[in-house]
Every structure is written in structure tokens, then in C-alpha cells.
Amino acid sequence: MSTTVSPTIVHAGEGIRQVVRDAQRDGRRVGVVPTMGALHQGHLSLVDAAHQQCDVVIVTVFVNPTQFAPHEDYERYPRDLDSDAAKLSQHGCDYVFAPAVEEMYPQGFETSINVGSVALPYEGERRPTHFSGVATVVLKLLTLVPANAAFFGQKDYQQTLVVGQMIRDLNVPTKLVVCPTVRESDGLAMSSRNAYLDDDQRRRATALHASMQLARQMVDHGERQVATLQQAIESLLAEVGGIDLDYIAFVRAGTVEPVESIRGPTVVLMAARVGQTRLIDNMQIG
Template identity: 60%
Template sequence: MPTPLLIHEIDATRQWVRERQRAGETVGVVPTMGALHAGHLSLAEAATKGCDRVIATVFVNPTQFAPSEDFERYPRDLEADAKKLGDVGVDAVFAPSVEAMYPPGATTSIDVGSVARPFEGAIRPTHFAGVATVVAKLLLIAPADRAYFGQKDYQQTVVVRRMVADLNLPIEVVVCPTVREADGIAMSSRNAYLSADERQRALCLSQGLREAERLHAAGERDASKLREAARRAIASTEGVELQYVAVLRDGTMDEVETVDAPAVIAVAARVGQTRLIDNVRLA
């Protein structure tokens, strides 16, 4: 497959999207922070199937990292990422500098409100303001018809959908299924931080979710029992610090006591020094 067009400038990116739309083509955008794995590429593949043209963004966004987090060591390899994107049919890649995205004097930030407060928002208080701000900027710079995100970052999808609706952004948000390794662990760029031993321990997240999913399929509707099934598997694993287990009404951050409609069970834990999240839908 040909290498996608690499664009660094904001005006050139907007022009590229607008020219395709004026030609009658639909455009999909896939926002990423790079360090691409099969999960990211599944979003790009979905976009190529759903749209005439696809642009991906590769930008490690500093405003969604707290000072104690891994911004500096987050993996970066634009050349490798561009090749992977080209191999699945992506037409263009927007890879801006930090200075282009946040020029001197920039102070605007987006507070999405209540959906950004609990769970990830409580543990990482500045995270979703950074996410909402950069996603809004990317969707204005690359004003595509559809934007593609992964289910693994469940709360992020809720935040993005709320932000898009509240700001009347003319774009469809498409959420694609989580992609997993053969052993069940959710694909994540941060999996690369895990030692071999930590990687084995990290399996407890997906195992706990699978146990809750099994109970639900067998007819269990008590959310506390589903939470406890996931909690046991994760909290009992040595070297894993469970941070939360939540059963939420699908598409929201509202906890439920009884699963009588589509729901999501979401977990977060620290494995060694690496923080991981995962979730499954209970339909």
C-alpha cells in the first residue's frame, strides 16, 4: 500500500479534508497518540470501510497527562505509524507539533461536566479536559464526516460524545469494539511497559470481566454480584492494585443496581507501575 500523505500544518489539513468533501467524498478521521497497535488499526480499517477517504491524526497530547504521568516516555515512532496506517488504506496523516496545537498564550480548555468527573476523572482530574480540548481541536482542524474511537476507552467515548453534542459539532462519532490479544488482554500502547511477569498478572482484568460477563449471560442481574465477580479476580492477583469496578448504564457514566438494560462493566488497575483499563458490554 502507498505511504499516506504526511501533513504537519493545520491549514493544509483542513484544506485536504474540505477538498475531498467538495468532490463529494465522505471523510473519516481517526484520532490517535501514535504507538499504533492492532486496536488502532481496526479503527482505521473501520473508517476505510465506512468512508471514501480517511485521515488519521498522530499527536501525543501533553494536556491530558498529569505531571507525574508518562508524557515524556510515551512511545513515539511516526515513520512506523505512518507505514502501518498506509498498509490499511489510510490516505493522510496529520502529525502536528505541540507548538502548532498549543501556540504561546493559548488558555482555552473544555470542561465536559459530570460525565468527566467520576472514575477516570476522579483518579486523573485534569485528564478529560485535555482529551476534550484536543479532540475538539482535531475535529475542527480535520472536519471530517465521521470520527472513530475505541470502546476500550469507554469513559472517553462518553466524554467525546457529550462534547460533540453540546458543541453542535457536525460529525458522527463511531465507537468500535475493543481488540484483544489471543489471551484476552485488551490491546493498549501501555502494555509495552509491562514486564513478562506483569503482563501475565495483567490478564486478571480481562479474566474478571469475563467472569462477570459469564454470570450475566447465566441470568445474574444484580450489579453488586457482577462487580464482586470481577473484583475477586483482580484484587486477589498479587502485584495488581485494583482502583475501581463499575457497572454503568450503556452510553453513560450512571451506575446501576440492576442490569435490566444494556450496561458496561468497567475496571481500572495498576499493574506494577503501569495503569490499565478495560470494560465489556453486558447486552
């Protein structure tokens, strides 16, 4: 952590672009951390990583409407820019870019990004417009904030693959840096949506991480069949109760390609509802 210094808040796209241009002209490396606000320690760990690797750190705070379906929680998603800025002041953040919706999506806006097959299964199947909204807004942010490096969290595994595909395919001159998932002391992956959970739901939600740990332990002891591992995960979650499982997937690390047996680095992907709150998580095994 650095000395407490309040970041400068910028709302205009051209203003933050000039900040980046000036810094890079002076030979300084710029890092950006795209967020939707409601910052927690997971976000702040990305800011810390950016602060370690870059000379100027910019955090974007924008609740992106195009990645929410009509029935999702866009309107109630937590927003508190002052609180976010106060947290960032202790983590070496120099600027906050907080554009209005009209800045990002002016009247007549029609363009969207389709990144192809990596966005189709799992989250893409459940939320068909989600990754197009993510890819579009990230491309816009990296155009307005053309940083040297952009920092994302491993918790959103498929999102990191979508962003990486978009960066490669469109020759975006920003390096993608993926940082480890930050967890609560009981294993629950940090998420802004955790605030929606009551105490009982919060306790039950820890079973997501516990079930993936069980799968990892089974692999460490020689189990290789995905069907057996998935059954063990489902049994543990059923025993805890109150968890509506959306999907479990085992994919080759760095891809969304499903595997039937563990033959190398593999990622377990999981999505479930606890009460009305949808949570995602993942863990590498093998």
C-alpha cells in the same frame, strides 16, 4: 486491507484542513482517526473501519500534553512516526496529520473545554484534568480536520461519552463512530501502554478481562446483584495477585450512571495498576 501506499504526512493545520475541504468539495466522504501514535492493531482496526465507510482516511498522530497530569507518562510515551506511517500504509490511510505541540497550543493558548457531569466520575475523579484535555484537543482536531466521521475505540468507554457530549453540545458537524475493543489472543485489551509490562505483569494483566468475563457468565446464569458480581471480580483479581485495583463500576450502557442490579444493558468499567502501568478496560453485560 488495501494495496500498500505510504500516506502523505502533513504537519500544518491549514494544510490538512485544505485536504478535507478539497475532498468534500469533490463529494468525497472523509474519516478521521485521532490517535497519540504508537499504533497497534486496535488503532488499525479503526483505520480499517474508516476505510470501509469513507473515501479519504486521515489519521492524526499527536501526543497531547494537556491530557497528562504532571506525574503521568507524557515524556516517556512512545513516539515513532516513521513506524506508525509504515503500519498505516497497509490499511488504506491517505494522510497522517502530525502537528507539533506549538501548532496545537501556540503561545498564549488559554481555552479549555469542560464537558460536565459525564467527565466527573471514574477516570475523571482519578485524573481531574484528563477529560478537559481530551475534549479540548479533539475539538481542535475536528476543527483542523473537519471530517464527516471520527472513529474511536470502545476500550476508552468514558472517553467516547465525553467526545459524544462535546460533539452534541457544540454542534460539531462530525459523526462519532465507536468501534469494538480489539484484544490480544489472551483477552488483554490492546493498548500502547502494554509495552511497559514485563512478561509476568503481562500474564497477570489478562485477569482484568477474565474477571469481567466471569461477571458476564454470572449474569447469563441469572445473577443480578452488582455487589455479588463485584465481589467475584475482586476475588479473582486477588487470587492472581500483583494487581492494584483502582476501581470497578457497573453503569447503565451509554452513561456513567451506576446501577445496583442488572436490569438491562450494563457496562463494567475497570482500572488497575499492574506494576507501574495503569490499564483500563470495560465490557458490556446484561
